[in-house]
Amino acid sequence: MSDTGAEIRRYKSNIIISGRAILIFGVWTIIKVAMSLLWGDDVIQALTSDFDPNLPEEIRFLATIVALIVLLLIFILMFLIHLYIGGSAIRYGNSIGKPVKKKKGFLVAAALLFCSVLVLLPSYFYFGGKWQVSDTNIASFIADVTLLIAIADLFISCWKVSKIEKEAV
Amino acid sequence: MQEDFHYYATYCAAYLAGYTHEESMEICYSAQLVDHFSRTFLSKIKAPLNAATTQLQLELMDARTDIIGLQDITRIWASFHFLPRDLYAEKQKRTKRYMNKYRLICGPNGDLLVKTVKLAKDKPLQHVGIAMHVLADTWAHTYFAGTPSLVINNTDDSFYELKEDEGDTWKKITFRHNPTAADDLENGLYTNSLHQSSEKSIMNLGHGRAGHLPDYSFIKYKYMPAWGEYEEIIKDNPSDYYKAFGQMVYALKYLKGDSESFEKNTYDTKSVVPYQQRIMSILRKRQLVANADWKAFGEELSGCEIKDFDLDKYQKEYMEAFELTKADTFIGKFIAGALAQKGMVTNEIYKSKNTVAGFSKLLNLEGGLT
Numbered sequence: 001m002s003d004t005g006a007e008i009r010r011y012k013s014n015i016i017i018s019g020r021a022i023l024i025f026g027v028w029t030i031i032k033v034a035m036s037l038l039w040g041d042d043v044i045q046a047l048t049s050d051f052d053p054n055l056p057e058e059i060r061f062l063a064t065i066v067a068l069i070v071l072l073l074i075f076i077l078m079f080l081i082h083l084y085i086g087g088s089a090i091r092y093g094n095s096i097g098k099p100v101k102k103k104k105g106f107l108v109a110a111a112l113l114f115c116s117v118l119v120l121l122p123s124y125f126y127f128g129g130k131w132q133v134s135d136t137n138i139a140s141f142i143a144d145v146t147l148l149i150a151i152a153d154l155f156i157s158c159w160k161v162s163k164i165e166k167e168a169v
Numbered sequence: 170m171q172e173d174f175h176y177y178a179t180y181c182a183a184y185l186a187g188y189t190h191e192e193s194m195e196i197c198y199s200a201q202l203v204d205h206f207s208r209t210f211l212s213k214i215k216a217p218l219n220a221a222t223t224q225l226q227l228e229l230m231d232a233r234t235d236i237i238g239l240q241d242i243t244r245i246w247a248s249f250h251f252l253p254r255d256l257y258a259e260k261q262k263r264t265k266r267y268m269n270k271y272r273l274i275c276g277p278n279g280d281l282l283v284k285t286v287k288l289a290k291d292k293p294l295q296h297v298g299i300a301m302h303v304l305a306d307t308w309a310h311t312y313f314a315g316t317p318s319l320v321i322n323n324t325d326d327s328f329y330e331l332k333e334d335e336g337d338t339w340k341k342i343t344f345r346h347n348p349t350a351a352d353d354l355e356n357g358l359y360t361n362s363l364h365q366s367s368e369k370s371i372m373n374l375g376h377g378r379a380g381h382l383p384d385y386s387f388i389k390y391k392y393m394p395a396w397g398e399y400e401e402i403i404k405d406n407p408s409d410y411y412k413a414f415g416q417m418v419y420a421l422k423y424l425k426g427d428s429e430s431f432e433k434n435t436y437d438t439k440s441v442v443p444y445q446q447r448i449m450s451i452l453r454k455r456q457l458v459a460n461a462d463w464k465a466f467g468e469e470l471s472g473c474e475i476k477d478f479d480l481d482k483y484q485k486e487y488m489e490a491f492e493l494t495k496a497d498t499f500i501g502k503f504i505a506g507a508l509a510q511k512g513m514v515t516n517e518i519y520k521s522k523n524t525v526a527g528f529s530k531l532l533n534l535e536g537g538l539t
Contacts, residue, residue: 005400005401009399013399
């Protein structure tokens with residue numbers, strides 16, 4: 001019984017830590033965007049490179065603003081997804097061992113996040129038909145791999161806890 | 170443990186073991202002096218600094234935590250306050266570096282305890298007092314190590330106190346990091362050291378992460394130590410302190426010569442049982458310090474007044490003595506006992522191929538371990 005208790009506590013701790021890691025990655029996403037906008041050279045140019053050069057200056061300016069707003073909304077959405085998954089994981093972890101209903105819907109969102117990050121990983125090094133390896137790409141790649149590990153650990157720990165609780169019943 | 174047990178309870182144990190009032194006073198004074206014999210104190214009385222049996226908070230703040238500093242810290246704390254239980258303990262899938270610290274975990278009834286008590290045999294009463302301090306602390310400081318180590322001494326915030334008067338429920342303990350505020354027993358607010366993620370931080374020395382809980386005789390609590398792999402440890406202080414008292418009486422009788430041997434896991438229940446109810450009522454009383462209760466008990470036993478502990482009591486004698494006669498003073502004898510205890514424990518740790526407490530001059534001179 002004490003072994004089971006120790007196991008449950010171990011996986012509970014894993015779930016909470018993974019939840020915190022996912023939250024921190026969400027914050028990191030926002031910081032990354034802010035840094036590239038403030039100090040990155042090519043962001044605005046990359047956004048407007050496909051615009052028709054014959055467009056009037058006012059229209060180009062308005063289109064640039066709209067493009068920036070859409071980009072920011074996308075990253076805020078990503079942050080909110082991280083917040084939802086991380087916060088829900090922490091709540092789920094804290095509710096283990098207590099007689100409360102445990103909501104596992106966040107695992108679906110976590111699975112979607114896992115797949116999207118996994119699919120986009122190669123694009124750090126091969127994008128638009130050409131290879132690009134730089135120190136920032138490598139750092140971002142490692143950060144995303146860490147995120148994948150955190151999500152995987154979250155899944156495994158949730159599965160283990162369910163298994164132990166079923167065996168206990 | 171605190172002054173209530175190291176000073177007054179040790180007096181009671183010594184008297185029950187058959188020592189006179191004066192002898193009991195010397196023993197209990199020496200036991201309490203272990204908690205005050207810092208380098209600051211030794212500098213003041215111009216005594217050898219390597220005889221230190223404790224380190225003040227201010228000294229620890231300035232202490233080095235490189236390899237030399239850690240060895241110095243470990244030699245003091247492992248020798249006098251966190252005597253290792255099993256220097257040859259085994260644990261699967263752990264590195265040598267981890268095991269060196271794991272093997273320093275303190276606990277009662279270890280081989281080193283037997284060596285500590287036997288070391289004081291046929292020695293002055295100051296040595297006896299030191300041995301009693303070490304013995305008592307093996308019960309209070311169980312499961313912590315006398316070396317700064319996050320992986321051994323860290324805990325999380327899941328501390329729960331058993332409230333027997335509330336139907337045996339476990340009530341969560343709240344820790345705060347306010348060293349100037351006294352622990353609030355009524356509301357379950359206690360002070361502990363801050364979490365430091367550095368393995369060798371001073372905050373991870375001994376039972377700092379558990380605050381003063383191990384030193385309160387009344388409390389029964391459960392928590393998860395870092396070395397425990399998520400197992401919950403239940404610490405029953407009233408029961409442990411009672412055993413510590415019984416073992417002290419047994420050890421003191423051996424040191425007095427009334428008993429032929431000192432064995433592990435043995436307690437003088439015969440002498441202690443008549444006073445069990447009284448002792449347990451003191452131990453279980455919910456209070457920060459139990460000085461008054463133990464003092465009253467001791468004075469009832471002996472019929473003599475137990476003077477309060479006075480750190481200045483023997484200083485003048487030592488400072489005014491000639492060099493050649495310093496060793497015969499009270500503090501001189503205490504220094505000899507402290508050096509003997511520290512040397513013995515350091516030797517034993519070194520013999521177990523563990524260099525966390527440093528090298529042993531004795532063994533190197535004999536050409537033993539390299």
